[in-house]
Amino acid sequence: MTDAFSKVGIISCSGEEIPEGTVARQAVRRVLEALRPQQTVTLCLPLFLAGEEGERRFAREHPTITVDGCSKLCAKRGTEKYSGQVSASLVVSDILGDRARGCRRSTRSEDKADEEAAWLVAERIASEVDALAGSEVGGEPNDSPAAGAARCACGGPSREGELRIKGKSVAIAGLPLIFQHLQKKGLAPGEDCGDVLLKTVRVYHFIDAHEEADYRSALVAAYQTHCQQQPQSWKA
Amino acid sequence: MGNSDQPRAVLVIPCSGVGKVHGLISREAVYRVTDDLLPGRADTVCLALLVTGDAETRRKVQETPCVTLDGCPKLCALKNVELSGGKIAEGIRVYDAMKRHRGATFGTATELSPEGWAVVDELAAEVAQIAKRPDTV
Numbered sequence: 001m002t003d004a005f006s007k008v009g010i011i012s013c014s015g016e017e018i019p020e021g022t023v024a025r026q027a028v029r030r031v032l033e034a035l036r037p038q039q040t041v042t043l044c045l046p047l048f049l050a051g052e053e054g055e056r057r058f059a060r061e062h063p064t065i066t067v068d069g070c071s072k073l074c075a076k077r078g079t080e081k082y083s084g085q086v087s088a089s090l091v092v093s094d095i096l097g098d099r100a101r102g103c104r105r106s107t108r109s110e111d112k113a114d115e116e117a118a119w120l121v122a123e124r125i126a127s128e129v130d131a132l133a134g135s136e137v138g139g140e141p142n143d144s145p146a147a148g149a150a151r152c153a154c155g156g157p158s159r160e161g162e163l164r165i166k167g168k169s170v171a172i173a174g175l176p177l178i179f180q181h182l183q184k185k186g187l188a189p190g191e192d193c194g195d196v197l198l199k200t201v202r203v204y205h206f207i208d209a210h211e212e213a214d215y216r217s218a219l220v221a222a223y224q225t226h227c228q229q230q231p232q233s234w235k236a
Numbered sequence: 237m238g239n240s241d242q243p244r245a246v247l248v249i250p251c252s253g254v255g256k257v258h259g260l261i262s263r264e265a266v267y268r269v270t271d272d273l274l275p276g277r278a279d280t281v282c283l284a285l286l287v288t289g290d291a292e293t294r295r296k297v298q299e300t301p302c303v304t305l306d307g308c309p310k311l312c313a314l315k316n317v318e319l320s321g322g323k324i325a326e327g328i329r330v331y332d333a334m335k336r337h338r339g340a341t342f343g344t345a346t347e348l349s350p351e352g353w354a355v356v357d358e359l360a361a362e363v364a365q366i367a368k369r370p371d372t373v
Binding site: 012013014015016017018021022025026028029030033042044045046047049050052072074075077078105106107108206208 | 271280310
């Protein structure tokens, strides 16, 4: 549990109607990917507001920073309604002031103004993360393998798992979660589970027909290892 | 009734999932429609604002046909528009469009690759066609 407790959740508003919403999103991504990848995860706001218990529980149990595009504060209000007070609330329009006028909603023709705005907000978020890391998690960097993973839009962490396919390393988003889920459902490790593993992983990861056998073998082996490491849960 | 080829007003609403490339594709497809393909005819609303119960946003989705674009099987956009009493003209799953580009790399949740933008354009064209349907009123 130390992995989970050492992370700060960042919730961006969706803000589709305004450029500030896109800035909020892009800033959060920069924090997750570049500025504080070890200390942060993100939660999907529409999913959170729609009642996804996993997202809400995370926000209840961890320090949370909301990043809203405008003064309507959907992210902050929604988070506080379901998961208690947020640790920090940032508003893009407050941070950027007049700078926001030069920003666009789409990233297709993103220019210097959009880039600068996103980084400016990202730096503010990172400062808040540092403040929380100092006060709530002791400022200890988390260097577990999955620590840099962003939380995914589907209600769970999008931690990656790695498979060796034809000698190459292939990252599969959400593989640890897929294994956990199948384990809970009682899927026993062994050759017979190959088809189920393939079918499930295929939902999230493209598998070419001619690589199917390689993926099946790699998944069976990886799932075997997973179950050996956590034998109680699949037998239960 | 005017020209049947003339697109009607439509709301296009993405899930905007922040964790995966699918969410960014959904979002960018919406902007392609509202800004380029159907300017003045198509619009979007903030999904979070809708979900928090904003009266004006609810009114919009109840009065205007909505096309939702969802990145993941949770279908947040579709379900939330329905829960708000919205009129769904079509619920589109981004994943279905991505499947047509087997083996492609679409970029990340931050930045799309050329193949990611190609999916955006395909989805946007699909939405524009839906806006021409007789049931999209």
